[in-house]
Amino acid sequence: MARIGIIGSEGRMGQALARAITEAGHEVAGGVDQGGNTAALAEASEALLDFTSPAALETNLHAAIGAGIPILVGTTGLEERHHAMLDSAALAIPVLQTGNTSxxxxxxxxxxxxxxxxxxxxxxxxxxxxxxxxxxxxxxxxxxxxxxxxxxxxxxxxxxxxxxxxxxxxxxxxxxxxxxxxxxxxxxxxxxxxxxxxxxxxxxxxxxxEDRMIFARGAVAGAAWLIGKPAGRYTMPQVLGL
The missing domain is CATH 3.30.360.10 (Dihydrodipicolinate Reductase; domain 2)
Incomplete structure (x- = not known):
């Protein structure tokens, strides 16, 4: 069982993630939304799920790095500078970013x-x-x-x-x-x-x-898979062993 924290917990995807975490037999370590204490959530978690906005990415990555835990980023609309941030974070922690977690x-x-x-x-x-x-x-x-x-x-x-x-x-x-x-x-x-x-x-x-739960289930599988991995940039195909 893993303790997984949700960044953006009050949105539709955040609620689906909470259900998927419980479904998979893991524990919801907590959740934060805009203005919340992401660093405190990271300290209470073994992995983070981020489906918020590109503007919040830097703060969320810093929280994961500070706690030394992996983060799965499902946020879309990222630009080159955001991918540079992800590459930098991957030097310190396991990072999985994808446009789709299904x-x-x-x-x-x-x-x-x-x-x-x-x-x-x-x-x-x-x-x-x-x-x-x-x-x-x-x-x-x-x-x-x-x-x-x-x-x-x-x-x-x-x-x-x-x-x-x-x-x-x-x-x-x-x-x-x-x-x-x-x-x-x-x-x-x-x-x-x-x-x-x-x-x-x-x-x-x-x-x-047919339902956003498919993305939530895949994200939870990916986050759990990241736990214990060395620092680096990972992909969803690796989660499936492709």
Missing amino acids: LGVTLLAHLVREAASRLGPQWDIEVVDMHHRMKVDAPSGTALLLGEAAAAGRGIDLAGNSERGRDGHTGARAEGAIGFASLRGGTVAGEHSVILAGEQERLTLTHVA
């Missing part, structure tokens, strides 16, 4: 990488995500995770080979580019498809999230 999405990313590596650049790749109307970032963290998997499979850099926000007369699609489309509406928990379109054939790999 075990199903983790396996999907593995399959996308395999497919992209075996099908040539003449197969166009499009990543489509749909989420509830309240989601503020696009493409979603999961869409970017899947795009990175496709790029890794092809041995290319995603930043220099992606197409987003098509509108008007855009010209022909660039060969080898990875396209993104984001849909927002209703109460959709999360739906992601990676389309590989070739000549006269098309392969679609899809994951549908």
